[in-house]
Amino acid sequence: MTKLRDVCRHVRSKQAGPFWITFDIFFNGRENFERYSGCAALSPAQFAKLYGTDPERVKHIPVADLEMVKISFPRPTPQGGMVERDMHAGQQYVRLLDVTID
Structure with a gap:
């Protein structure tokens, strides 16, 4: 079982x-x-399942020249709100690393 962390740099x-x-997901090479x-x-x-967002609002943008995918979605609450847990969203990627991609 291949995990995302195994195929990304x-x-x-x-x-x-x-x-x-x-999210910026940079793959290890073109293949x-x-x-x-x-x-x-x-x-x-x-992403809707992992992050509790509406799948209709998730943007999936492959960037072939950089061998990466950009995925964006609305925050559940605005940045800096009273229930904010990660103001800069810098830790949100962690749960993706162990996602099985095969």
């Missing part, structure tokens, strides 16, 4: 303004990008 999450979170960039484990449905 870098995975990060960050704020994309006060209302959105974005891994072509094989996994459109896999079900990186689908809007999977």
Whole structure:
């Protein structure tokens, strides 16, 4: 069983303004990008399941020149709100690392 961490050189999450979170998933080479960039484990449905967001609002943007995928979705609450737990969204990527992608 291949995990996302096994086929990527870098995975990060960050704020994309006060209302959105974005993930940058950089694959280890063209072959891994072509094989996994459109896999079900990186689908809007999977992000909805993992992060409790509406799959209709998840944006999945492959960037072939960089061998990476950018995935963005609305934050559950605005950045800096009273229930904020990760203001810069820098730790949100961690649960993706062990996602099985085969």
